[in-house]
């Protein structure tokens with residue numbers, strides 16, 4: 001009897017001791033997004049189970065069971081586009097086909113432009129050219145002399161127009177030519193760059209790196225070093241470069257053991273930040289304000305019309321403020337990853353735009369004035385890489401090409417011009433300008449009865465679709481035929497440079513509407529193949545199951 005009582009007591013003590021752990025585990029589970037995006041480990045396990053299959057010529061045009069008449073319209077439209085591509089882009093396509101076997105990256109992006117079931121047929125007939133010869137104003141010109149309005153934004157680098165960056169590079173190179181490629185010792189421009197960057201970011205110290213990915217790696221490493229904690233928090237769907245710890249899901253062959261991926265804009269996540277003791281830092285990519293908890297909206301994932309996007313500046317600002325408060329309360333390092341958005345929303349970046357001060361900020365892309373760069377700016381105590389009282393306790397980070405004179409020259413031009421009245425005027429009424437342009441295009445799309453809309457965060461846009469369809473990804477090919485250049489992710493990211501005039505924008509809007517009209521005429525949004533997003537997804541699942549059998 002006595003021993004039974006002792007056992008009960010022991011169990012009660014053990015249970016009591018385990019309870020906080022169980023509770024904390026449950027809280028963590030609650031703060032995960034219910035989708036696979038929120039469960040990186042499961043997503044990685046499931047990914048190899050998805051079988052490859054593709055549609056033959058017949059199925060390609062009626063994977064939604066469209067009528068014979070609709071399938072015939074689609075076929076005619078598709079081959080008309082293919083003929084136009086052949087006639088218009090011969091040299092660009094020829095060189096792309098010749099170079100592709102030797103360029104791994106090109107093989108990858110060409111394979112992931114459209115959902116994989118359609119890939120083979122699209123590649124056979126609508127090969128996208130990967131080469132361009134020149135740029136000017138808001139356009140780029142391919143090897144066949146075709147001019148396209150540039151909506152690629154060069155991965156976000158192009159904020160002020162290509163001519164701006166050409167000048168930054170040319171003048172920057174002139175200014176450092178005497179030193180040339182000497183590394184290790186700094187060119188004097190480094191000091192001026194640091195001064196300007198610290199003034200813009202409101203931070204105490206800076207370090208230079210070769211890419212945005214490296215800047216993020218260093219920011220996280222510093223946060224871990226100074227807090228003595230292991231984990232980083234990122235939010236569902238946010239891209240922070242291709243380093244393993246910030247890419248815990250599909251795409252990284254190894255699990256990211258020290259990463260928590262939490263729901264964006266959600267109290268459950270704040271609760272986890274408040275309770276856990278192992279969190280070193282929170283990484284925020286403010287671009288997620290456009291599509292919280294969703295991945296970058298690439299067309300290869302556009303299997304239905306469930307893509308959603310909308311930016312609510314007030315709600316996102318409120319979220320960042322609350323995040324800021326919790327991080328301060330818990331000694332967690334708040335890192336704004338402004339590699340993509342830095343300098344696009346305001347001269348002082350997302351910090352200025354949202355009125356929230358981070359502990360560390362990462363920059364890259366446009367900051368290099370057209371040359372490759374990454375930068376970390378942060379609070380003095382967090383940027384320190386060694387300890388006075390422990391001489392062998394250091395946080396190492398270098399990199400051969402950090403502070404490369406030519407990059408520093410182009411950066412200096414960039415930072416100087418950022419202060420010029422001409423560039424400052426581009427920021428005036430920025431929201432009003434881009435809100436007005438997006439609203440005008442949406443009005444035109446709506447009044448033409450087209451099932452396409454745009455959502456935007458300032459000059460970064462994404463399209464979404466109002467009628468369930470399996471073929472929305474086709475829009476990228478109609479847009480190209482209309483002379484609009486998109487990056488390989490297709491209609492998910494239209495990135496405008498701020499030098500787009502109203503007339504330039506009108507031309508883009510005309511072409512956008514014309515492309516969507518042509519796509520409708522060709523039957524890709526067919527009323528005779530009614531579906532819901534859920535029924536489309538179910539259908540695809542069945543195709544996969546059938547393939548596995």
Ligand SMILES: Cc1ncc(COP(=O)(O)O)c(C=O)c1O
Pocket residue numbers: 155211212213214216239240241242285337338339340341364365373
């Ligand atoms: C927010 C963000 N962080 C980091 C990176 C990585 O930068 P890079 O491609 O220069 O390594 C990117 C690139 O797109 C990005 O958008």
